[in-house]
Amino acid sequence: MNSSVGAGAPGPAKIRIRHLQDAKRAGRAFSMLTSYDQYSAKAFERAGIEVLLIGDSVGTTVLGHDSTVHTTHEDIRLFTGAVARSVSRPLIVADLAFGTYQTGPADAIRHGVELIRAGAEAVKLEGGHEIVPQVRALVEAGIPVMGHLGFTPQSVNALSGHRVQGRDHQAADRLADDALALQEAGAFAIVLELVPRSLAQRVTEVLQIPTIGIGAGPDCDGQVLVWQDMAGLSGFEGKFVRRFAHLREELERAAREYRGAVEGREYPGPEHSFD
Ligand code: KIV
Numbered sequence: 001m002n003s004s005v006g007a008g009a010p011g012p013a014k015i016r017i018r019h020l021q022d023a024k025r026a027g028r029a030f031s032m033l034t035s036y037d038q039y040s041a042k043a044f045e046r047a048g049i050e051v052l053l054i055g056d057s058v059g060t061t062v063l064g065h066d067s068t069v070h071t072t073h074e075d076i077r078l079f080t081g082a083v084a085r086s087v088s089r090p091l092i093v094a095d096l097a098f099g100t101y102q103t104g105p106a107d108a109i110r111h112g113v114e115l116i117r118a119g120a121e122a123v124k125l126e127g128g129h130e131i132v133p134q135v136r137a138l139v140e141a142g143i144p145v146m147g148h149l150g151f152t153p154q155s156v157n158a159l160s161g162h163r164v165q166g167r168d169h170q171a172a173d174r175l176a177d178d179a180l181a182l183q184e185a186g187a188f189a190i191v192l193e194l195v196p197r198s199l200a201q202r203v204t205e206v207l208q209i210p211t212i213g214i215g216a217g218p219d220c221d222g223q224v225l226v227w228q229d230m231a232g233l234s235g236f237e238g239k240f241v242r243r244f245a246h247l248r249e250e251l252e253r254a255a256r257e258y259r260g261a262v263e264g265r266e267y268p269g270p271e272h273s274f275d
Protein backbone atom coordinates (compact mmCIF):
# COMPACT_ATOMS: atom_id res chain seq x y z
CA MET A 1 0.00 0.00 0.00
CA ASN A 2 1.28 3.45 -0.86
CA SER A 3 1.82 5.19 2.45
CA SER A 4 2.09 8.81 1.33
CA VAL A 5 -0.30 11.57 2.36
CA GLY A 6 -0.32 15.22 1.40
CA ALA A 7 -1.37 17.58 -1.33
CA GLY A 8 -1.34 16.05 -4.73
CA ALA A 9 0.17 12.78 -3.54
CA PRO A 10 -1.52 9.49 -4.30
CA GLY A 11 -2.50 8.25 -0.87
CA PRO A 12 -3.35 5.06 0.90
CA ALA A 13 -6.86 3.60 0.77
CA LYS A 14 -7.24 4.24 4.49
CA ILE A 15 -5.46 6.93 6.50
CA ARG A 16 -3.94 5.58 9.68
CA ILE A 17 -2.03 7.29 12.46
CA ARG A 18 1.22 5.98 11.01
CA HIS A 19 0.56 7.86 7.76
CA LEU A 20 0.53 11.15 9.66
CA GLN A 21 3.79 10.18 11.31
CA ASP A 22 5.25 9.24 7.90
CA ALA A 23 4.12 12.64 6.59
CA LYS A 24 5.92 14.47 9.39
CA ARG A 25 9.11 12.52 8.77
CA ALA A 26 8.89 13.23 5.02
CA GLY A 27 8.03 16.92 5.54
CA ARG A 28 4.66 16.56 3.75
CA ALA A 29 1.92 18.77 5.16
CA PHE A 30 -1.47 17.10 5.73
CA SER A 31 -4.96 18.50 6.22
CA MET A 32 -7.66 18.08 8.82
CA LEU A 33 -11.14 19.62 8.66
CA THR A 34 -14.03 19.46 11.04
CA SER A 35 -17.01 17.54 9.73
CA TYR A 36 -20.32 16.71 11.34
CA ASP A 37 -22.54 15.32 8.62
CA GLN A 38 -22.76 12.99 5.65
CA TYR A 39 -22.40 15.42 2.75
CA SER A 40 -19.50 17.47 4.10
CA ALA A 41 -17.69 14.26 5.11
CA LYS A 42 -18.10 12.76 1.63
CA ALA A 43 -16.97 15.96 -0.06
CA PHE A 44 -13.88 16.16 2.14
CA GLU A 45 -13.08 12.52 1.54
CA ARG A 46 -13.32 13.08 -2.23
CA ALA A 47 -11.05 16.10 -1.86
CA GLY A 48 -8.41 13.94 -0.16
CA ILE A 49 -8.58 15.48 3.31
CA GLU A 50 -6.65 13.09 5.51
CA VAL A 51 -8.29 13.67 8.90
CA LEU A 52 -11.90 14.51 9.79
CA LEU A 53 -12.57 15.94 13.23
CA ILE A 54 -15.97 15.75 14.84
CA GLY A 55 -15.05 18.75 16.96
CA ASP A 56 -16.98 20.06 19.91
CA SER A 57 -17.28 23.09 17.62
CA VAL A 58 -20.40 21.27 16.38
CA GLY A 59 -22.07 23.04 19.31
CA THR A 60 -21.24 26.49 17.98
CA THR A 61 -21.33 25.85 14.24
CA VAL A 62 -24.40 23.59 14.00
CA LEU A 63 -26.31 23.70 17.27
CA GLY A 64 -26.28 27.46 17.82
CA HIS A 65 -24.42 27.62 21.15
CA ASP A 66 -22.07 30.50 21.87
CA SER A 67 -19.34 28.30 23.36
CA THR A 68 -18.12 24.72 23.08
CA VAL A 69 -18.63 24.26 26.83
CA HIS A 70 -22.29 23.67 25.96
CA THR A 71 -21.55 20.84 23.53
CA THR A 72 -22.45 17.52 25.12
CA HIS A 73 -20.98 14.05 24.77
CA GLU A 74 -24.28 12.93 23.24
CA ASP A 75 -24.03 15.68 20.59
CA ILE A 76 -20.56 14.53 19.59
CA ARG A 77 -21.53 10.85 19.67
CA LEU A 78 -24.46 11.47 17.32
CA PHE A 79 -22.44 13.45 14.76
CA THR A 80 -19.50 11.02 14.99
CA GLY A 81 -21.82 8.24 13.89
CA ALA A 82 -23.04 10.31 10.93
CA VAL A 83 -19.50 11.00 9.70
CA ALA A 84 -18.17 7.52 10.36
CA ARG A 85 -21.00 5.89 8.40
CA SER A 86 -20.36 8.18 5.44
CA VAL A 87 -16.64 7.80 4.70
CA SER A 88 -13.98 5.13 4.71
CA ARG A 89 -10.67 6.80 3.93
CA PRO A 90 -10.02 9.68 6.35
CA LEU A 91 -8.86 9.13 9.90
CA ILE A 92 -11.81 9.98 12.14
CA VAL A 93 -11.12 11.86 15.35
CA ALA A 94 -13.82 12.92 17.81
CA ASP A 95 -13.59 15.43 20.65
CA LEU A 96 -14.15 14.47 24.24
CA ALA A 97 -16.72 17.03 25.41
CA PHE A 98 -16.17 19.48 28.25
CA GLY A 99 -16.71 17.69 31.57
CA THR A 100 -16.26 14.16 30.23
CA TYR A 101 -12.55 13.72 31.01
CA GLN A 102 -11.45 16.50 33.35
CA THR A 103 -12.97 14.39 36.15
CA GLY A 104 -10.37 11.63 35.77
CA PRO A 105 -9.07 8.65 33.80
CA ALA A 106 -12.12 6.43 34.42
CA ASP A 107 -14.50 9.00 32.94
CA ALA A 108 -12.11 9.63 30.05
CA ILE A 109 -12.05 5.92 29.20
CA ARG A 110 -15.82 5.52 29.53
CA HIS A 111 -16.54 8.41 27.18
CA GLY A 112 -13.65 7.52 24.87
CA VAL A 113 -14.98 3.99 24.47
CA GLU A 114 -18.40 5.36 23.52
CA LEU A 115 -16.90 7.59 20.84
CA ILE A 116 -14.90 4.69 19.42
CA ARG A 117 -18.07 2.58 19.41
CA ALA A 118 -19.79 5.41 17.50
CA GLY A 119 -17.11 5.21 14.80
CA ALA A 120 -14.21 7.43 15.92
CA GLU A 121 -10.71 6.07 15.50
CA ALA A 122 -9.13 8.45 17.99
CA VAL A 123 -10.22 11.07 20.50
CA LYS A 124 -9.00 14.62 21.08
CA LEU A 125 -8.84 16.28 24.45
CA GLU A 126 -7.66 19.69 25.59
CA GLY A 127 -4.93 20.39 28.10
CA GLY A 128 -1.34 19.66 29.14
CA HIS A 129 0.23 18.20 32.32
CA GLU A 130 -3.09 18.18 34.14
CA ILE A 131 -4.59 15.59 31.76
CA VAL A 132 -1.54 13.32 31.42
CA PRO A 133 -3.15 10.58 33.59
CA GLN A 134 -6.21 10.61 31.29
CA VAL A 135 -4.05 10.44 28.15
CA ARG A 136 -2.05 7.52 29.57
CA ALA A 137 -5.21 5.67 30.58
CA LEU A 138 -6.84 6.14 27.17
CA VAL A 139 -3.73 5.01 25.31
CA GLU A 140 -3.37 1.98 27.60
CA ALA A 141 -7.03 1.15 26.87
CA GLY A 142 -6.24 1.13 23.14
CA ILE A 143 -7.78 4.53 22.35
CA PRO A 144 -5.46 6.79 20.35
CA VAL A 145 -5.25 10.36 21.66
CA MET A 146 -4.77 13.67 19.88
CA GLY A 147 -3.76 16.50 22.25
CA HIS A 148 -4.82 20.14 21.99
CA LEU A 149 -2.71 23.00 23.39
CA GLY A 150 -2.55 26.79 23.14
CA PHE A 151 -5.99 28.37 23.11
CA THR A 152 -8.21 25.57 24.36
CA PRO A 153 -11.84 26.63 23.72
CA GLN A 154 -13.28 24.55 26.59
CA SER A 155 -11.27 26.81 28.94
CA VAL A 156 -12.47 30.03 27.29
CA ASN A 157 -13.65 31.41 30.64
CA ALA A 158 -10.41 30.62 32.47
CA LEU A 159 -8.39 32.07 29.56
CA SER A 160 -10.44 35.30 29.52
CA GLY A 161 -11.64 34.91 25.96
CA HIS A 162 -10.18 33.98 22.59
CA ARG A 163 -6.55 35.07 22.87
CA VAL A 164 -3.21 34.04 21.44
CA GLN A 165 -1.42 31.88 24.03
CA GLY A 166 2.27 31.41 24.83
CA ARG A 167 3.38 34.92 23.94
CA ASP A 168 5.84 35.43 26.81
CA HIS A 169 8.85 33.22 27.56
CA GLN A 170 7.35 31.52 30.60
CA ALA A 171 4.08 30.68 28.86
CA ALA A 172 5.96 29.46 25.79
CA ASP A 173 8.17 27.18 27.91
CA ARG A 174 5.11 25.88 29.72
CA LEU A 175 3.39 25.04 26.45
CA ALA A 176 6.52 23.31 25.10
CA ASP A 177 6.74 21.26 28.34
CA ASP A 178 3.06 20.35 28.04
CA ALA A 179 3.61 19.17 24.47
CA LEU A 180 6.49 16.93 25.56
CA ALA A 181 4.40 15.58 28.44
CA LEU A 182 1.56 14.67 26.07
CA GLN A 183 3.97 12.98 23.67
CA GLU A 184 5.52 11.08 26.57
CA ALA A 185 2.05 10.00 27.72
CA GLY A 186 1.38 8.48 24.29
CA ALA A 187 -0.50 11.15 22.28
CA PHE A 188 -0.03 10.58 18.53
CA ALA A 189 -0.46 14.24 17.46
CA ILE A 190 -1.13 17.64 19.01
CA VAL A 191 -3.32 20.49 17.79
CA LEU A 192 -1.75 23.91 18.44
CA GLU A 193 -4.40 26.62 18.45
CA LEU A 194 -3.70 30.36 18.46
CA VAL A 195 -0.01 30.38 19.29
CA PRO A 196 2.76 32.52 17.80
CA ARG A 197 4.39 31.05 14.70
CA SER A 198 7.83 30.87 16.37
CA LEU A 199 6.45 28.80 19.26
CA ALA A 200 4.59 26.42 16.94
CA GLN A 201 7.78 25.99 14.93
CA ARG A 202 9.81 25.27 18.07
CA VAL A 203 7.29 22.69 19.32
CA THR A 204 7.05 21.07 15.88
CA GLU A 205 10.82 20.71 15.74
CA VAL A 206 11.13 19.29 19.24
CA LEU A 207 8.31 16.73 18.97
CA GLN A 208 8.52 13.39 17.21
CA ILE A 209 4.73 13.34 16.80
CA PRO A 210 2.96 15.67 14.32
CA THR A 211 1.61 19.08 15.25
CA ILE A 212 -1.57 20.34 13.60
CA GLY A 213 -1.96 24.10 13.56
CA ILE A 214 -4.95 26.40 13.66
CA GLY A 215 -3.80 29.99 13.95
CA ALA A 216 -0.29 28.65 14.59
CA GLY A 217 1.47 29.54 11.33
CA PRO A 218 2.78 27.46 8.44
CA ASP A 219 5.46 25.39 10.18
CA CYS A 220 3.17 22.81 11.79
CA ASP A 221 3.12 19.35 10.25
CA GLY A 222 -0.57 19.65 9.39
CA GLN A 223 -3.30 22.28 9.42
CA VAL A 224 -6.89 22.22 10.66
CA LEU A 225 -9.83 24.57 10.15
CA VAL A 226 -13.48 24.52 11.08
CA TRP A 227 -15.05 23.67 7.72
CA GLN A 228 -17.69 26.41 7.79
CA ASP A 229 -14.88 28.97 8.27
CA MET A 230 -12.74 27.43 5.51
CA ALA A 231 -15.67 27.46 3.06
CA GLY A 232 -16.97 30.92 4.00
CA LEU A 233 -20.28 29.70 5.40
CA SER A 234 -19.90 30.95 8.96
CA GLY A 235 -18.82 34.48 8.11
CA PHE A 236 -16.05 34.16 10.73
CA GLU A 237 -13.22 36.51 9.85
CA GLY A 238 -10.40 35.49 12.18
CA LYS A 239 -6.90 36.53 11.06
CA PHE A 240 -5.84 32.91 10.64
CA VAL A 241 -8.73 31.93 8.35
CA ARG A 242 -8.57 31.95 4.58
CA ARG A 243 -11.96 31.54 2.91
CA PHE A 244 -11.53 29.02 0.13
CA ALA A 245 -15.14 29.53 -1.00
CA HIS A 246 -18.01 31.92 -0.30
CA LEU A 247 -20.76 29.47 0.58
CA ARG A 248 -22.75 31.92 2.68
CA GLU A 249 -23.26 34.28 -0.25
CA GLU A 250 -23.87 31.35 -2.61
CA LEU A 251 -26.48 29.78 -0.33
CA GLU A 252 -28.25 33.10 0.16
CA ARG A 253 -28.26 33.69 -3.58
CA ALA A 254 -29.71 30.25 -4.24
CA ALA A 255 -32.41 30.66 -1.57
CA ARG A 256 -33.34 34.12 -2.90
CA GLU A 257 -33.56 32.79 -6.46
CA TYR A 258 -35.70 29.87 -5.29
CA ARG A 259 -38.04 32.22 -3.45
CA GLY A 260 -38.30 34.45 -6.51
CA ALA A 261 -39.03 31.48 -8.78
CA VAL A 262 -41.77 30.25 -6.43
CA GLU A 263 -43.33 33.71 -6.15
CA GLY A 264 -43.18 34.16 -9.93
CA ARG A 265 -44.74 30.69 -10.46
CA GLU A 266 -41.82 29.85 -12.68
CA TYR A 267 -40.82 26.95 -10.40
CA PRO A 268 -41.82 24.16 -10.54
CA GLY A 269 -41.92 24.08 -14.35
CA PRO A 270 -43.44 21.36 -16.56
CA GLU A 271 -40.15 19.42 -16.35
CA HIS A 272 -40.52 19.19 -12.58
CA SER A 273 -44.17 18.11 -12.67
CA PHE A 274 -45.76 14.66 -13.08
CA ASP A 275 -48.45 13.93 -15.71
O1 KIV B 1 -13.74 21.56 17.87
C1 KIV B 1 -12.98 21.98 16.97
O2 KIV B 1 -13.41 22.41 15.89
C2 KIV B 1 -11.55 21.99 17.22
C3 KIV B 1 -10.68 22.62 16.19
C4 KIV B 1 -10.70 24.08 16.35
C5 KIV B 1 -9.30 22.09 16.24
O3 KIV B 1 -11.13 21.54 18.24
